[in-house]
Amino acid sequence: MFLEHGVKLSVAACRKAIDQWGGDLSEITHVVATTCTNSANPGYDHYVIKQLGLNQSIEKVLLHGVGCSGGLAALRTAANIALGSSFRRKPARILVLACEISSTLVRSELDSIHKNQEVRIGVALFSDCASAVVIGNGFSNRYDEEPILELLDWDHRIIQETEKDLGFDVDPVGKCICPCFIIHVLTSNKAGKLF
Amino acid sequence: MFEDLVSRIPELVDQGKFKASDYDWALHPGGATVLSGVEKVMHLTPEHLRASYEIYITHGNSSSATIFSVMQRLTEGDTTDHIVACAFGPGIAVEMMILKRVKARSRTGTESPTETLVAEDVD
Numbered sequence: 001m002f003l004e005h006g007v008k009l010s011v012a013a014c015r016k017a018i019d020q021w022g023g024d025l026s027e028i029t030h031v032v033a034t035t036c037t038n039s040a041n042p043g044y045d046h047y048v049i050k051q052l053g054l055n056q057s058i059e060k061v062l063l064h065g066v067g068c069s070g071g072l073a074a075l076r077t078a079a080n081i082a083l084g085s086s087f088r089r090k091p092a093r094i095l096v097l098a099c100e101i102s103s104t105l106v107r108s109e110l111d112s113i114h115k116n117q118e119v120r121i122g123v124a125l126f127s128d129c130a131s132a133v134v135i136g137n138g139f140s141n142r143y144d145e146e147p148i149l150e151l152l153d154w155d156h157r158i159i160q161e162t163e164k165d166l167g168f169d170v171d172p173v174g175k176c177i178c179p180c181f182i183i184h185v186l187t188s189n190k191a192g193k194l195f
Numbered sequence: 196m197f198e199d200l201v202s203r204i205p206e207l208v209d210q211g212k213f214k215a216s217d218y219d220w221a222l223h224p225g226g227a228t229v230l231s232g233v234e235k236v237m238h239l240t241p242e243h244l245r246a247s248y249e250i251y252i253t254h255g256n257s258s259s260a261t262i263f264s265v266m267q268r269l270t271e272g273d274t275t276d277h278i279v280a281c282a283f284g285p286g287i288a289v290e291m292m293i294l295k296r297v298k299a300r301s302r303t304g305t306e307s308p309t310e311t312l313v314a315e316d317v318d
Contacts, residue, residue, distance in 0.1 A: 034259050035259065036258055036259060037258070065285065066259070066284050066285070066288065067258060067259065067284040067285045068223055068225060068256070068258045068259055068261075068282055068283060068284045069223070069259070069282040069283055069284025069285075069288050069289070069290045070258070070259030070284065071223075071259040071260060071261070071262040071263055071282060072223075072262055072280060072281075072282045072290035072291075072292060073259075073284070073288075073290055074259070075292065076290065076292070098258075098259040098260040098262075098263065099259075099260060100257050100258040100259055100260050102257065102258065125226060125255060125256050126255060126256055126257065126258060127254055127255035127256065127257045128257060129254065129257030129258075129260035129261060129264065130260055131260040131261075131262075131263030131264060132263070133263060146297075147297045148270055148296075148297060149266070149270065149278070149294040149295065149296060149297060150294065150295040150297050151292060151293075151294055151295075152204050152206075152207075152277070152292075152293045152294065152295055153200055153203060153204050153292070153293050154200070154290070154291065154292040154293070155196055155199065155200050155289075155290075155291050155292075156288065156289070156290055156291075157196050157288070157289045157291075158286045158287070158288055158289075159286070159287045159288075159289065162286070162287040163285075163286065163287075
């Protein structure tokens with residue numbers, strides 16, 4: 001289901017991002033993608049690259065295990081690649097892609113309702129979406145690019161001893177999510193350390 | 196985390212923008228309680244988080260893909276010159292970024308930003 005609908009949605013998002021950026025496919029230097037609703041090998045990014053008509057040997061990275069923070073994690077990874085390219089005095093135009101087909105969770109949710117008469121939060125909370133952006137460094141032969149945002153700096157932190165508070169694991173009928181406890185973390189003294 | 200990030204960006208230190216409420220926020224809408232929880236902890240108003248609330252109400256939480264929808268919604272209208280993007284993930288991991296609006300009139304044409312971002316998304 002993901003490889004059918006997710007890839008299609010991703011290709012549409014990427015085309016829109018590339019149109020808005022105004023550059024040519026051949027100028028894309030890297031692809032950084034993320035998803036937590038699919039675990040295909042090769043990853044879904046491979047199929048998106050193929051359908052977009054990008055060079056299939058383009059340097060790419062697919063993030064795993066980062067869940068909802070994957071969008072910014074992908075952007076952070078791309079920014080670091082862009083800086084690496086700057087150091088090598090090379091242009092970088094990186095296609096960053098996030099795609100989630102949360103509808104694949106329905107099996108696990110229905111199973112929970114059927115077996116335990118329990119309606120969990122996942123089925124009510126999550127929706128399907130693909131988003132893409134192009135991020136670049138200062139090296140370019142063109143002068144007609146019009147950036148919307150400039151990324152100044154970033155940070156990544158782990159709140160200690162909270163592994164069980166926000167999770168997303170595969171169960172025999174699909175995936176099960178337990179995001180409820182993040183609320184307690186946000187309102188507890190652990191949040192002070194966070195911000 | 197927020198304070199550390201701001202304190203190492205020279206232009207924000209120069210402008211004295213040390214408070215969370217000096218910025219519009221693109222916060223990952225993990226859920227209604229996550230939005231109101233962060234709002235309270237960071238002393239923000241719903242206005243600072245308007246794009247996050249709107250995307251949450253109209254599109255729900257699309258996990259990793261949602262933050263770009265929020266960023267796009269925010270940049271469609273008037274915002275503060277600098278924006279904080281923030282998302283939570285398993286770990287619990289927190290990702291935070293400071294972005295700057297690039298306005299056409301402020302561009303000289305002689306310098307390129309070191310890193311630029313063109314945002315777009317499909318719902």
